[in-house]
Amino acid sequence: MWTGIRIHPKGWDVMEDKNKFFELKYAAALARAARRVEEAALGETVGLNGYTTTAEAQTLCEHLGLKARTALLDVGAGHGWPGSHVAEMTGCRLVSTDIPWEALLVAQLRRETAVVQARGGSLPFRGDSFDAIVHADVLC
Numbered sequence: 001m002w003t004g005i006r007i008h009p010k011g012w013d014v015m016e017d018k019n020k021f022f023e024l025k026y027a028a029a030l031a032r033a034a035r036r037v038e039e040a041a042l043g044e045t046v047g048l049n050g051y052t053t054t055a056e057a058q059t060l061c062e063h064l065g066l067k068a069r070t071a072l073l074d075v076g077a078g079h080g081w082p083g084s085h086v087a088e089m090t091g092c093r094l095v096s097t098d099i100p101w102e103a104l105l106v107a108q109l110r111r112e113t114a115v116v117q118a119r120g121g122s123l124p125f126r127g128d129s130f131d132a133i134v135h136a137d138v139l140c
Contacts, residue, residue: 031106034079052136057082058089060134066092070131073097075120076138080107083134087111095130097123 060082066072068091074083077096084107087094094113097120098104104115118124120138 031079031109034106052082054085056136057085061086061089064090064132064134066090066132068092071095071129073123073125073130073133074107075123075133075135077107077115078103078137080110080113082136083107084111084113086134087113092131 064072064086066086070090070092072083072086072090072092072094074080074086074094074096075098077083077098078100080096083094083096086092088111094111095116096104096107096113097116097118098107099117099119101117104117107113108115116124120135
């Protein structure tokens with residue numbers, strides 16, 4: 001059972017570590033393939049990787065009331081949907097968490113975000129670290 005966390009802060013230079021560079025390159029290939037499937041199936045490519053629709057993600061934006069200097073935590077982010085949409089629409093700072101590291105790398109490729117590999121039931125953050133938290137299609 002996995003119990004540790006991996007943190008990949010926004011702006012970390014992956015070129016310094018060849019293993020991290022390979023992980024990102026591999027994730028990029030998977031992200032491109034996912035975008036092609038998404039375009040063929042849904043007619044749009046916004047990063048859908050669950051059952052939350054674009055309209056539902058927009059509703060999150062409206063209800064959360066986030067802005068540029070606020071922070072959003074996306075728990076179980078997968079490839080970054082819908083947190084990346086909310087951050088893009090509101091300008092808030094995004095932190096994405098999930099267990100699969102490869103999914104977090106895709107999330108980071110889609111939008112500049114801090115990523116933390118952690119279980120939803122035991123997150124390594126203080127209670128007042130975020131202005132809002134989203135989780136979609138997640139069982140924590």
